Amino acid sequence: MTDKPNFLPERLALLADLNAAQYLTDGLLSGKEDVPAIALNKTTEPLPHDGESRAELDPVRALVEDAMYQFRDDRPTAADGWLAPRLHAALRLTRREAADRRFWNYLALGVAPDYVVWRHLAAKSEDAPPKVAARRFRGPAYTQAFARLWWAAELFRDGPDYRPVVTMCANQDMLNTALRVDVMDHRPTALATVRLMERGTVRTGREVNALVAAINASAATLMYDVVAPDAARDGKPLREWIEAAESAPAVPRRDLPVGPYEEKAPEQSVDVLVDHFAEIFAGAPVRGRPDADEGTGGEV
Amino acid sequence: MRAYPYRRLPGVVSLRVTAVELRGPDDIRDPLDTSAFSAVEQVVAPGVSERDDWEWLRMTVEATVPGRATAPDSPWTDLAVVVVLSEGATNTRITTALAPGAEGGRQWVGHLDLWRADHRDRASMSVHVVATVDGVAGREIAASTKDWIVDLKSEAPLRDRELDVVEVGFREGPQWLRGFHEVPWVVDTSGDLPVVHINTDFEGVSDLVGGNGTSVDNMVRDLLIAQLCTDVWTAVFHTAIGDLEIEDDGTPLFPRDWRGEVLREMLPDVVPDRPVEDALGEVHRRRTGTSGWTDLQPRIHYAATRRADVPKALSTTIRGLDSIHRGADA
Amino acid sequence: MDFGPWLARQLKQSGMSQADLAQRIGLTRAAVSAWITGRATPREETINKIAEALGTDLGTIHTRTADTLAGLPVSWYHRPGHADGGREFGNAAAFAFEADVEVLAREATQNSLDERLDLSQPVRVRYTLHELSGEALARFRDEIRWDDLLPHYEAAAQQDQKVGRMIAAGLSDMYERDRLVLLRIDDYNASGLTGDDYETGRFAAVVRRQLDSQKSVSGAGGSYGLGKATLWATSRLGLVLMNSTLSEPHEGRTERRLIGRLDLPWRKVEDRPWAGPAWFGRPDPDAENGDVARSWWADEESTERLHLTRESAEPGTSFLIVGAHDVASLVEGTDGDADVEDDDSVHRMHHRLKEALGRNFWAAMTGGGKQRPLLEASVRTLRNGVEVIPEARVDPRETQPSRTRALQAFLDGTTVDRMTDSGQVAMATVPLVVPGRADRGNGGEHRAVLLVTEADDRDHGKPNRVTTMRGNRMTVKAGWVPGLPVGTNPFQAVLLVGRAAGDDAPFADEAEAFLRAAEPPEHDRWGQTEELRMLYSPSAYRRIGALTSQANKAVRDLVALPKKSRKAGSERLRKRLAVGGRKTSRPTPVAGPPTLEELDARIDDSGAWCVTAEMKIPVGGDSWRPAPVAKLDVRSGPRPVLAWSELVAVHNCEIVDGAIRFAPGSRTATFRGTTDVSTHPVRAQFSGLVVELRADKGAQA
Incomplete structure (x- = not known):
């Protein structure tokens, strides 16, 4: 198995896509080789916030190791719900910073390639040897191993409250589809979807996919931003939360961390959407659900 | 061709930015010159100000909506005109409702605030007319066709983007370029925008090109x-x-x-x-x-x-x- | 003139005997005789009675410089034909203009501006269109002695000249359609038609000499010169009546000085030749033959009957254009010769007058700060005395919103140094080095005021111009600013030079005088003129070119986009590496694929989308085999495809394996389809449907 890098600098860094490419070898992707850490660290660029505490590498590495240890006997997917909020709280990034793919490239290749292999090594078919898809190391935010967790936490937290993130990550289909669609950029929509999962209205991966597809299609004619307005965006709590990183203790391992004290999504807006989504979900076909397979259609 | 199960509003919906003010720490308010936003290009370029300490900016916007939206016999009620600013790269979407201005319901005005930490490159801005139709609330009945762009990287409000040209010595340059030290240029298409690297170690090339x-x-x-x-x-x-x-x-x-x-x-x-x-x-x-x-x-x-x-x-x-x-x- | 001879003359002219007068004033004939022979003079109270009996005022009796004209009939006096038989085909000046109310509005309003009396107040100009018909028209005709005029009109209309045809059309409009349009132009706070009937003065300039200019302000832009001819040009009957309230008394009076003037071509009536003009007034006893008429002081009733009543005693003039028309507004496509006027012509003229006033006088109509506008203008329309379009002030903000905003901000003192809001007006000053005059004095550096503001879609005229004007606030030119970078926000700029630049501007009077000398009679530019060469120097005009380029530079500084900071790579290379916005023209494909032309979609009872789609097939495109595809619109990402539960050919085609086969040679075809509800990701009610023809080349037979 791919191991912990044999060289870890003190600070996180940026790794350009092109530089990352040379390390995505077959050996790494099949979990047989390590990343040449010293060479890799020569090709990095420093973070813009290099001087701040949140640029320290150790806390992130420790978090990842704890995740692998805690879920060593479990399915690795179970670690997502644990790691996502804690990674988010440990890194304390702005969206502007998080949109830089080089940051995630470095995390995957320079800090924790062993985690990426542990979490994403999978066999495509029974005959083929298991392999990690290259885009788990270097790829769009919705597939990259760490970016997807961070964005899940960013889009599904309710201000300082990470609980919806845990629910959301419990369903891999949710994690895979929700980050691909723009509708989840509207916080009440994201939270109402989680609420339907909590209620058990949607349970299986197919149901989640059907729900997200129905929301995405209906959002072409319905402006959920108007039906269910969110609180006005305010950047100050986030800035204060990031500044507080200098004096913040390590991310709690047992309890959920506390996010930036942004205003929570208006309860009424979430309620309105919960009812509305339940209604459109009831009318949507779900693969494997009897009424869809019969193909009779008709009003539900 | 498209079809909708409700009446939509025909005609042109347009958006205009009329003022931009940068806000910084200690409540700095720095109104930008109107040359920082172009109504022709439909681009706002806060980079024009050359100050780098701003945290957020407030845009004054004005939308023009076909008059029949507010006609007394229209099929639309609870009319709302909202401006949406979004950037896919940061999954950020901000919505602001405008208030009806003068000119009998055709002009709608308001503010839209953009937090710098929420955006990386280019955010686009559009206006949507939303109403209750046949008892269904929140229907989008019209939208602007050409987006405005808030470009956080550019120093001029222009829609066209120029590919980046970087002059660099390949031999001592970034790791991945060193293997190419004997060629005059290399194109990197992996980033936000393609970059042309011109090899200054290839003697005479940059002088010739420039x-x-x-x-x-x-x-x-x-x-x-x-x-x-x-x-x-x-x-x-x-x-x-x-x-x-x-x-x-x-x-x-x-x-x-x-x-x-x-x-x-x-x-x-x-x-x-x-x-x-x-x-x-x-x-x-x-x-x-x-x-x-x-x-x-x-x-x-x-x-x-x-x-x-x-x-x-x-x-x-x-x-x-x-x-x-x-x-x-x- | 002594009182005796003067009184005798008045009695003679009015056909009154000494006894008649004595009776009217309650004295003896002997007393009257004693005054006439100079043996006695009447007492003050008696003079009052004499004035009353003669229908004149005390001033006239005391000064005795004019006749009372009491009792003489008001009628038409045509100028007889020249003894040498020379013919004039009408007033050359009057017919040099095509009837165009826009030109009229410009010229007449400029005259009013030039004649402004109290320079701290605006001159008020009101245009009234009045359409008469039936009873009202008949009464008006009686009042202007139409029966006396008619033979002259008929004779003139016989002539195969442009004038003749125009008059003929005017007559037929009046007789066949029973309508006559009066256009009245009133100004208030203006000088009025002062001065003697024949000698120099405004009255004579307007009424007698068509080509003269009599101006009170030397800096005037228009004149009572050629411009006044537009009044007659606008009348298809060549007829204009006037009522003036004078700012300086004439014959001891100021109010209701009336006269009419008719311009016709040479004609023969009752075997006598007549030269062009005729006047409507009282015969002049001093004239060698009695065939010349002069103005008269009318009473209120007859003024009213002539539609000439003014609203107050404020000085100014009312011009009543009889038979007003507007060739320029006639709908295109109608026969120009026919001069057909329809029922809307009055409405159109009203609209065009308002437009023209707003466009030409927006600057004069703009006030701000302590400065009142130079001009207020309004337009109204009546039909037989009833208002059909109420009087409305012309608001320059409607026709020239951005330029008006710029000037007003300057007058209000609310301009800014740099624009941060679209509604703002930026101000800069631009130097004009005024040369010293050749004969005396030195020049100096005048600072012209440059104003820049964002253009407005409602502006008349193109954006990115500098509109230049001096103290009279008439646009001299609107010049395009060269060298603006791509993406510059559209703007309007106003350059105020000379007295327009405000009281504080240095060398404003010198600059004003300099520019006046540089302005040709057309008032459409500043440049080399004979006057400029004489008064200043042969090269003085170059100062104007310098002003223009300085102004353009100042505009660019205010509006131009900031230059991008220099990056690596040559400009030449970077330009070639721009993404987006490149438009390359390529020929349109021949025999391209069929396209959807009409889409009729509804949701049926089962919740499925039912569509009927009509396709257009280009020539030779019938071999395509497109497959109709139904999808749902989404906020983002791929669109889900709906399956068809039914796909039916309706017209000119058949459906084979989900693809359409067109009947050979068909240009349109129609199909009907119903979607499979079980494939809907969401209920149709909440969806937007997208129908496409997938026409891959591989699908082409």
């Missing part, structure tokens, strides 16, 4: 630039076509960033006489299909050559050489 000398020098320069551009457009076309999102039925979608622009510009030369949507499907099918796409390569090369204005540069050079020879003979 210079202005004798007529022979200039002919060579123009030919060289044409060659360089051919390389660039070939590379960016391949990058753009290689990373497409595919619809359920196999139809590829146009990317939303520079890749989409490049494809729209070049596809008509790659697959002529077809709408660009069809052309994109055609190229994608060939690229991923079993028969391969080697037969398309000449067409891609043709498109890049045209895009780089090679025929013009070359014929100018040939004519120039002719006249030089005639001068030498005389």
Whole structure:
């Protein structure tokens, strides 16, 4: 198995896509080789916030190791719900910073390639040897191993409250589809979807996919931003939360961390959407659900 | 063609930015000159201000909506006009409702605040008219067709983007460039925008490309630039076509960033006489299909050559050489 | 003139005997005789009675410089034909203009501006269109002695000249359609038609000499010169009546000085030749033959009957154009010769007058700060005395919103140094080095005021111009600013030079005088003129070119986009590497694929989308085999495809394996389809449907 890098600098860094490419070898992707850490660290660029505490590498590495240890006997997917909020709280990034793919490239290749292999090594078919898809190391935010967790936490937290993130990550289909669609950029929509999962209205991966597809299609004619307005965006709590990183203790391992004290999504807006989504979900076909397979259609 | 199960509002909905004010720490308020936002280009460029300490900006916006939206006998009630600002790269979407202004409900005005930490590159801004129709609330009945752009990277409010040109010595430069130290340039298409790296270790290249000398020098320069551009457009076309999102039925979608622009510009030369949507499907099918796409390569090369204005540069050079020879003979 | 001879003359002219007068004033004939022979003079109270009896005022009796004209009939006096038989085909000036109310509005309003009396107040100009018909028209005709005029009109209309045809059309409009349009132009706070009937003065300039200019302000832009001819040109009957309230008394009076003037071509009536003009007034006893008429002081009733009543005693003039028309507004496509006027012509004229006033006088109509506008203008329309379009002030903010905003901000003192909001007006000053005059004095550096503001879609005229004006606030020119970078926000700029630049501007009077000398009679530019060469120097005009380029530079500084900071790579290379916005023209494909032309979609009872789609097939495109595809619109990402539960050919085609086969040679075809509800990701009610024809080349037979 791919191991912990044999060289870890003190600070996180940026790794350009092109530089990352040379390390995505077959050996790494099949979990047989390590990343040449010293060479890799020569090709990095420093973070813009290099001087701040949140640029320290150790806390992130420790978090990842704890995740692998805690879920060593479990399915690795179970670690997502644990790691996502804690990674988010440990890194304390702005969206502007998080949109830089080089940051995630470095995390995957320079800090924790062993985690990426542990979490994403999978066999495509029974005959083929298991392999990690290259885009788990270097790829769009919705597939990259760490970016997807961070964005899940960013889009599904309710201000300082990470609980919806845990629910959301419990369903891999949710994690895979929700980050691909723009509708989840509207916080009440994201939270109402989680609420339907909590209620058990949607349970299986197919149901989640059907729900997200129905929301995405209906959002072409319905402006959920108007039906269910969110609180006005305010950047100050986030800035204060990031500044507080200098004096913040390590991310709690047992309890959920506390996010930036942004205003929570208006309860009424979430309620309105919960009812509305339940209604459109009831009318949507779900693969494997009897009424869809019969193909009779008709009003539900 | 599209159809909706409710009445939509015909006519043009347009958006206008009328003022931009930067806000910084200690409540700094710095109104930008109107030249920082262009109504022609529909771009706002806060970078014009040359100050880097701002945290958020407030835009004053004005939307114009067809008059019949507010006509007493219209099928629409609870009319709302909202401005949406979004950037895909940061999954950020901000919505602001406008208030009716003067001119009998046609003008709607309001503010939209953008937090700098929420955005990376270009955010787009559109206006939507929303109403209750047949008892269904929140229907979008009209929207603006051309987005405004808030460009956080540019120092001028222009819609076109120039590819980045970086002059760097490859031998001592970034790791990945060192392997290319004997070539004059390399195109990197992996970032937000393609970057052309010009190798300063290749003696004379950057002087030639940037210079202005004798007529022979200039002919060579123009030919060289044409060659360089051919390389660039070939590379960016391949990058753009290689990373497409595919619809359920196999139809590829146009990317939303520079890749989409490049494809729209070049596809008509790659697959002529077809709408660009069809052309994109055609190229994608060939690229991923079993028969391969080697037969398309000449067409891609043709498109890049045209895009780089090679025929013009070359014929100018040939004519120039002719006249030089005639001068030498005389 | 002594009182005796003067009184005798008045009695003679009015056909009154000494006894008649004595009776009216309650004295003896002997007393009257004693005054006339100079043996006695009447007492003050008696003079009052004499004035009353003669229908004149005390001033006239005391000064005795004019006749009372009491009792003489008001009627038409035509100028007889020249003894040498020379013919004039009408007033050359009057017919040099095509009837165009826009030109009229410009010239007449400029005259009013030039004649402004109290310079701290605006001159008020009101245009009234009044359409008469039936009873009202008949009464008006009686009042202007139409029966006396008619033979002259008929004779003039016989002539095969442009004038003749115009008059003929005017007559037929009046008789066949029973309508006559009066256009009245009133100004208030203006000088009025002062001065003697014949000698120099405004009255004579307007009424007698068509080509003269009599101006009170030397800096005037228009004149009572050629411009006044537009009044007659606008009348298809060549007829204008006037009522003036004078700012300086004439014959001891100021109010209701009336006269009419008719311009006709040479004609023969009752075997006598008549030269062009005729006047409507009282005969002049001093004239050698009695065939010249002069103005008269009318009473209120007859003024009212002539539609000439003014609203107050404020000085100014009312011009009543009889038979007003507007060739320029006639609908295109109608026969120009026919001069057909329809029922809307009055409405159109009203609209065009308002437009023209707003466009030409927006600057004069703009006030701000302590400065009142130079001009207020309004337009109204009546039909037989009833208002059909109420009087409305012309608001320059409607026709020239951005330029008006710029000037107003300057007058209000609310301009800014740099624009941060679209509604703001930026101000800069631009130097004009005024040369010293050749004969005396030195020049100096005048600072012209440059104003820039964002253009407005409602502006008349193109954006990115500098509109230049001096103290009279008439636009001299609107010049385009060269060298603006791509993406510059559209703007309007106003350059105020000379007295327009405000009281504080240095060398304003010198600059004003300099520019006046540089302004040709057309008032459409500043440049080399004979006057400029004489008064200043042969090269003085170059100062104007310098002003223009300085102004353009200042505009660019205010509006131009900031230059991008220099990056690596030559400009030449970077330009070639721009993404987006490149438009390359390519030929349109021949025999392209069929396209959807019409889409009729509804949701049926089962919740499925039912569509009927009509396709257009280009020539030779019938071999395509497109497959109709139904999808749902989404907020983002790929669109889900709906399956068809039914796909039926309706017209000119058949459906084979989900693809359409067209009947050979067909140009349109129609199909019907119903979607499979079980494939809907969401209920149709919440969806937007997209129907496409997938026409891959591989699908082409």
